[in-house]
Amino acid sequence: MVKQNMNPLQTVQELEFALVELNLYLDTHPNDQNALAAFNDFASRYATARATYEAQYGPLANFGNSGPTASWTWIDEPWPWEI
Amino acid sequence: MWLYEKKLQYPVRVSNPDSKMAKYIYTQFGGPNGELGAAVRYLSQRYTMPTGRGKGVLTDIGTEELAHWEMIATMVYKLTKGASITDIKQAGLGSHYAIWDSGIFPGDSNGVPFTTAYINVMGDPIADLHEDMAAEQKARATYENLIRLTDDVDLMDGLKFLREREVVHFQRFGETLDYIQGYMDSKKAF
């Protein structure tokens, strides 16, 4: 489903989309073990994909949620609507 | 607490600037069935949901609507970027320009400011979830209107994504309504 040759942003967006879908589905089907297993699988791949993206383009989340930072690149352009 | 993610939920692309289409899309930024109303509706209703499931669904869908609100602003931004005064006037955005310049103001396609009169927060979970299901259908219909108004396949791709999300939200709200209806019936004492 998520191919290797995609750009890091697209990989993050694809994995996040799967997680948003599974999250909403689990909200109304909390006992579905297959969905839960898929959620957990995507969640660990998501963490890796985010780290790959952030190493190249800077933090994805504010307020410390992207971890420690050597220099303050949060404010760097482009912002999402400019890409 | 909310966190901001410095990325769009789904890519927004436009083939060409198109101020007229931007004017139409404005309705999903600050109009009656738009994404701002959706987010404020769900995030306000969650406090009085009787079960964790109701609170969770409204929190998650309300949060996703904020990401859609950002996608809509991005569409307007990209469609109007670099527009000349002539483009703006021809698109019918002259009055928008007079009042708000190139500011992306939360109003509808006619420039009517957003109002919370577009939403309701009844406190009654059954009434609220019915409103939410209707709201998703109205947003779905609005996206279909917008898709018919453009022939830009790149723009259409983003609009189709947003339309599809309304269908999924409707489904999840329906399941939540069924569950909460059952929960409330089981609590009734005669």
Ligand SMILES: [Fe+2]
């Ligand atoms: Fe929605």
